[in-house]
Amino acid sequence: MKPTEVDVLIIGAGPAGSTAAALLRQQGFQLLVVEKQVFPRFVIGESLLPHSMDLLREAGLLEAIQARGFMQKFGALFLRGNQACGFDFSDQFTSGWQYAYQVPRADFDLALADAVEARGVPVLYGRQVTAVEFRDGRACAAIEQPGKAIDNVRARFVLDCSGYGRVLPRLLSLEEPTRFPTREALFTHVTHDRRPLGREEGKIWVCIHPDGAWIWIIPFSNGKTSVGVVATPEFFRHYPAEPQAQLRAALMSDPNAGARLANVQFAFPPQRISGYACAVKKLFGPQFALVGNATEFLDPIFSSGVTLALASASRAAQVLTRHLRGQPVDWQTEYSDFVMQGINTFRACVNAWYDTSLHDVFFAAHRDPDIMKQLCSVLAGYVWDRNNPCVSQLERVLPLLARIVQGRDRK
């Protein structure tokens, strides 16, 4: 059978794939999105950052999301014992969105993919890309559906938006070991948590557990709340082996999570993901680019994954539009360097979180309001705003800040 011919094959219909598809469709390209699973499907990664709103609007997808009535997230509250550090997105350095959404991803990803399909982009569900060859200036991909003959697609370009599937990093041996130690997340959705009221209701809580884990609490508008514990495998060994008992015991052993979640019921048996951090050697090749989680995934602590997925999809679509029109593009500076700027800013924060210097800054007795605004914009996802010293000089600024507050607090 003659292969289907398209301009761009997009592997995966998560946030990265749908956003890239929406933007490339606006430019009139022929696309095919291939998605391994059948939507709606559960996936973790439910707390968005305000910058994601800019990116959804640019792709013409914001209305579809706003129509779903998701919980508005006005900020984040970090808790350690009896200490609290709140960020409200109305109080930021960068002028941008003052809220984002907390989204059950089954609904969010379906809403995005439906909006893309409604614009005439074919989305093939329940099929997976199993092989890609690059020859004669074209990418030739094999698409498999269980029990059916293999379909072949020829594309001028492939965007790998396959997230944890990591299709091209695996097929092209682009994977690189990550420098992060192995951490695990154990999580579920619950009902009947004790929520704060009003503007505070939708904020994400991050509770620092006395034994070095941290816990997320992400409230949804459907009455459910996502809860998860992130720690080294060693931490979990101190709790019952059975996952439900393990998760409950870990949650209850933190004073803040324990008080909020004392009476919760689990909506489904806890799931565990281990060793999710990943990295790659490069983000592009002559006829492909990696987008979203198929690039590098650091850590869930700052809820950066979906925002980075949308930002990389947006940038990939811009550069690819010119590439396909025969205009000169420099994928290294225009795409890779841009994506890595976002990833590296969050990397500095993640490192400072786990070496606990960021805790010192967050829970200092005397916090500088200007610095807190700058950090708030980083936590809002505005990690390309180089006017923000906490973006342009973060690796230098964070240790300095930690030393200053440590000195002050000792006095």
Ligand SMILES: Cc1cc2nc3c(=O)[nH]c(=O)nc-3n(C[C@H](O)[C@H](O)[C@H](O)COP(=O)(O)OP(=O)(O)OC[C@H]3O[C@@H](n4cnc5c(N)ncnc54)[C@H](O)[C@@H]3O)c2cc1C
């Ligand atoms: C424990 C944990 C908590 C997290 N919490 C947050 C959070 O609060 N906020 C946040 O922003 N991010 C969070 N993340 C990160 C977030 O999950 C990802 O960054 C985000 O889902 C990336 O989107 P994506 O579109 O790149 O990939 P995905 O959402 O993974 O989508 C990729 C799609 O590709 C499909 N696919 C895979 N292989 C193939 C194939 N061979 N053929 C066809 N299709 C394929 C998959 O089925 C999937 O639907 C968290 C991650 C972890 C591990």
